[in-house]
Amino acid sequence: MSDCTVLVVDDAADIRLLVKLVLDSQAGMQVVGEAANGREAVDLCARHKPNVVVLDISMPVMDGLQALPLIREVSPETSVIMLSGFTSDEIKAEAIDLGACDFVEKGSVGSTIAAAVREKMLQC
Amino acid sequence: MANQDIAGLGSCESLSGLEDNRLERLFSDIPAAVVVLSGPDHIFRFANEGYEELVGRSRRFMGLPIAQVLPEMAEQGFIALLDNVYSTGEPFFGQEMPVAVDRRSDGHLDQAYFNFAYLPAHNTQGEIDGIFVHAVDVTDLVRARVSAEELTRELDLERARLETIIEHIPAGVVIADPSGSITQANSVWGDFFEVHLDDVNDVSSWKVFDGCRPDGSSYAADEYPLARTVLCGETVLGEQIQFRSGDAVRKTIEVSSAPILDESGDIVSGVAIFSEITERLALQGELVSQRALEHAQVRIDQVLDAAGDGIWVLDSKGRTTLLNPAAQQMTGYSPQEVLGEVSHGLVHHSYVDGSPYPIESCPVYRSVFHGEQCHVDNEVFWRKDGTSFPVSYRSTPIFDGDEQIGAVQVFQDLTEQRKIETARRREEEAEVSQQQALQLNDDILQGLTITKLAFELGDTDRALHSLDRTISSMKVIINGLLSAAQDDPQLHSGSLVRTVPAGFGGEGGDEVSDNE
Numbered sequence: 001m002s003d004c005t006v007l008v009v010d011d012a013a014d015i016r017l018l019v020k021l022v023l024d025s026q027a028g029m030q031v032v033g034e035a036a037n038g039r040e041a042v043d044l045c046a047r048h049k050p051n052v053v054v055l056d057i058s059m060p061v062m063d064g065l066q067a068l069p070l071i072r073e074v075s076p077e078t079s080v081i082m083l084s085g086f087t088s089d090e091i092k093a094e095a096i097d098l099g100a101c102d103f104v105e106k107g108s109v110g111s112t113i114a115a116a117v118r119e120k121m122l123q124c
Numbered sequence: 125m126a127n128q129d130i131a132g133l134g135s136c137e138s139l140s141g142l143e144d145n146r147l148e149r150l151f152s153d154i155p156a157a158v159v160v161l162s163g164p165d166h167i168f169r170f171a172n173e174g175y176e177e178l179v180g181r182s183r184r185f186m187g188l189p190i191a192q193v194l195p196e197m198a199e200q201g202f203i204a205l206l207d208n209v210y211s212t213g214e215p216f217f218g219q220e221m222p223v224a225v226d227r228r229s230d231g232h233l234d235q236a237y238f239n240f241a242y243l244p245a246h247n248t249q250g251e252i253d254g255i256f257v258h259a260v261d262v263t264d265l266v267r268a269r270v271s272a273e274e275l276t277r278e279l280d281l282e283r284a285r286l287e288t289i290i291e292h293i294p295a296g297v298v299i300a301d302p303s304g305s306i307t308q309a310n311s312v313w314g315d316f317f318e319v320h321l322d323d324v325n326d327v328s329s330w331k332v333f334d335g336c337r338p339d340g341s342s343y344a345a346d347e348y349p350l351a352r353t354v355l356c357g358e359t360v361l362g363e364q365i366q367f368r369s370g371d372a373v374r375k376t377i378e379v380s381s382a383p384i385l386d387e388s389g390d391i392v393s394g395v396a397i398f399s400e401i402t403e404r405l406a407l408q409g410e411l412v413s414q415r416a417l418e419h420a421q422v423r424i425d426q427v428l429d430a431a432g433d434g435i436w437v438l439d440s441k442g443r444t445t446l447l448n449p450a451a452q453q454m455t456g457y458s459p460q461e462v463l464g465e466v467s468h469g470l471v472h473h474s475y476v477d478g479s480p481y482p483i484e485s486c487p488v489y490r491s492v493f494h495g496e497q498c499h500v501d502n503e504v505f506w507r508k509d510g511t512s513f514p515v516s517y518r519s520t521p522i523f524d525g526d527e528q529i530g531a532v533q534v535f536q537d538l539t540e541q542r543k544i545e546t547a548r549r550r551e552e553e554a555e556v557s558q559q560q561a562l563q564l565n566d567d568i569l570q571g572l573t574i575t576k577l578a579f580e581l582g583d584t585d586r587a588l589h590s591l592d593r594t595i596s597s598m599k600v601i602i603n604g605l606l607s608a609a610q611d612d613p614q615l616h617s618g619s620l621v622r623t624v625p626a627g628f629g630g631e632g633g634d635e636v637s638d639n640e
Contacts (some may be wrong), residue, residue, distance in 0.1 A: 012570050012574070014570075014574045014578075014586065014590065015570060015573055015574055015577070018573075018574060018577035018578060018581060018583075018586075019577065021577075021581050022577060022580070022581065025581075058566050085565060085566050085569030085570070106569040106570060106572070106573040107569050107572045107573050107576065108573070108576070109576050109577070109580055110576070110577045110580040110581065111580070
């Protein structure tokens, strides 16, 4: 069984690095790419067709909510987990409506993020 | 037969004693009265039928003296005339002599007129022995002439009466015959047109009047109202004719004309009456202008009343001449309080800080006295109650021709606008602050996330570094909140949590500072 491929999208390089480290340390997971904004995320999704995308909302160039429907379009099978500090119900509802599968708040520990990815990995 | 031709016919005896009666038959056929009288008593010796008809057939007169047969003749002096002719031998000729004759022998005398001749007849010795009478009844002729003369007198009287009437009519009256020749006109006509009647003897000569219609088109000779009346029988009512001098209208008349028809309906003449209406039109024009002016003034007043901007009009000395309702409402002044007063001293005497505002520095002053237009939106006007309000005003000089007669100020109270601008600015600042706060919040969350993940992965250095940045971001937020609390009286600093939460190194109650 092949690893679950993951794309990490966040404008903060430290977060991308740490999330990658967390996920790469998980069995059956492989981070296949990093993107600093929504535009790069859409391009990488089109190329790699990852199983899961961990997607920040607040990003320059193209934010996560703008990128979400485009990701679903170029890689319909990809599950998108929103990772953001915006915790309002409205944001969450909008993200879900646009195709997000889950919502993880920033500030969560790495294991929480990994668990969310694993849940989607099992659905692959 | 002329009376004079009878004189050589012979004596009375020969006339009365003709054997073949040729002359008797001849005289009988003459369409005149022929009588032969003889002797000093003028005895009838011959009389033709004409004479019998003249004096009446019922009379018997042959062989009788004329005085006996026609006694009324004696009373009228005719016997005396006969006597004179008989005695002097001088013939007598009477023209249209009035003769009263009792033709019916009933005592009623018929008045007649005769041309007659009493001619002496001579015997063979040359002695007068009788009188030859020739008379022609000209009664009808005389009566006809008299009647004509009477009619003529009546006509002249009526004509004189008509002339008097039309002369006294306070309008121009002119009468023309069917050829267009003016036959009669009163002095009003003459004074207006200064044309002699003899110069207008047919329609074609009417071009001398040189009139035109209100639209400026000239009249042809046969287009004048009276010409149309006499030529076509047209009745014209109230037609205006202008007489110009260059492009200027000198005079205008209003003409009415109508035909005069005989019993057969034929036009025998036309009459026109006209009045000069130059002054009336001028007055009408003035009245229209006055009404238009009044109407315009009403419209202006309505506009001024409806205007939401304050309008304050000054004369050439800066004194108030008009204050519209909006200006009254903004300043609290009534027109009665400000009319004639210099506006600067009422509403523009001070700057916003209350310091005196010299009139020489005032843009409105420069507008009034130097013709400068100005627009100012950073000053205040002062109300009657002593309060001020931010104002935007424009002052524009006004002119009558080339002469400046004052200035008009149009101004708006900016109070509400400033409130809105302030509120909008605060909203924008708040939005910026909010965005900054969100950004800071995001930075803090990121920092915390990095810190947690780093600690989780054992990257202590990265974790602490991230924690430092996070704390700095938090300080910025907190200090911003504290600063906003000082600016906004609605935010009481005491309502902010100024203590550091437990677990972060303090017991609580420590004030956040940049040194931490």
